[in-house]
Amino acid sequence: MLIPKLLWPLLVYKICSTTVEVKEANINKFTRRWLGVPPGLTDVAMYCCKANLRLPLKSILEEYKCDKARLLSLLEDSEDPVVKTVQPTIKTGRKWKVVEAVDEAKECLKIKEVIGQSQTDRKGLGSSTAKWWSKAEGKEKRDMAINEIRLNEDSRRVRKAVQ
Template identity: 75%
Template structure:
């Protein structure tokens, strides 16, 4: 509940993502202290649902990004002609730009539709129903965009944790048996 109260002013006003990163760093610092875990505990352990430590927490920075993306898509797909004609400009700083992220996800969803439904588990062909980008309404498109951004952030979080682990393994001294 605390995060949702903090997110609203960040979504309404033009606040850059570095400020949000600083706020998240403070939240993480005191959360680690409160939980009694080491300060070097990675964000993967705190925010990943597939990790050993399953906390009911969400990343503040990622929720900020999801909210900005939802706001941009809502403004772009508005039924009001005045809102549609005025191109929204949401300022999020230099590190992350919401328009580029939403455009990237739109292209990714369109490419998924071109590729078609692929088999990802052992249930069998045709066991899952896929939502297609061209056949969905505005609300469903917004939800698809947010879900795809969540998936991309999960991939990036896991890949960054793997690169940190592989970097640590590579620096270990070699011992001859």
């Protein structure tokens, strides 16, 4: 309930990612106190999807990054010729650039398409329902890129946990 009300101003206004990190740290402090978890519990345990202990919480910073990437993709793929010709400038501060993150996600998806899908279960060859980047259109491409940004954030948390 709180996150959608908080994400709209973060999407509309030019707020840098460092400010969002500080706000998330303050919210984390109160959330930890409310949950009664020890102060040594890292953000990995709270927000990581690949961890054994998963809490049903969303990271505000991750949602902020996904919303900014969605906004950039919407502006780039717009039907309006005026919006399409004007290059969108979405300012997110110095630590994280939305244009670089979206380009990196698109390149990663293209590389995954070239590599192909490996066998991960017992269903057999050809049982994959994965949609490839070159065959996806519009909203599907946008969703795939945003999902890739989420995976990058999750892998960043896993790297932090391993350190």
